[in-house]
Amino acid sequence: MSKLQDARTKTVTTDDFRGIAISPIISKTFEHCVLNNFGEHFQTHDNQFGFKKGRGCNHAIYNVRNIVECLVNDDSTVNLCTLDVCKAFDEVNHSALFIKLIKRQIPLALLCVLENWLNNSWTCVKWHSFYSRFIKIEFGVRQGSVLSPS
Numbered sequence: 001m002s003k004l005q006d007a008r009t010k011t012v013t014t015d016d017f018r019g020i021a022i023s024p025i026i027s028k029t030f031e032h033c034v035l036n037n038f039g040e041h042f043q044t045h046d047n048q049f050g051f052k053k054g055r056g057c058n059h060a061i062y063n064v065r066n067i068v069e070c071l072v073n074d075d076s077t078v079n080l081c082t083l084d085v086c087k088a089f090d091e092v093n094h095s096a097l098f099i100k101l102i103k104r105q106i107p108l109a110l111l112c113v114l115e116n117w118l119n120n121s122w123t124c125v126k127w128h129s130f131y132s133r134f135i136k137i138e139f140g141v142r143q144g145s146v147l148s149p150s
Contacts, residue, residue: 023142023144023145023146027142027145028144028145028146030117031145031146031147032146034110034146035146035147035150038106038107038110041101041104041105041106041107041110042104042147042150043150044149044150047063048149049063052149064080068080089140089141089148090139090140091139091140092139092140092141093139094115094118094119094138094139097118097141098111098114098115101114118137121136121137121142122134122136122137123135123137
């Protein structure tokens, strides 16, 4: 069976879709203020390539190829393992995130603001002019969020 035929006959399940929570302008403005005032607490590692300005998959592939090439040239054995984390942002545990922020010694006042902000996030689905019931967001970070990559 061809891929086209398979796609037309496959049963569609809820796993085939995922909702996204897009940050409103006021949230992005707030997040820019947070980054401007507390950016030193949100520094990411140089090995993070996804969702960072000026870095992406091509940079990650380039770095891996260079590392593998160096190791092979030194007659080393190289084993690679890849992990698809395409839904990782949807699964971020807020409590674990707060613990990481505490370890970075983020100011308590800012931690309380972020905790309140994430713990009081709700969403709904809009279809044409109809809205679903509101659903509490208990995991994940917003797509397009200024702070999400950090």
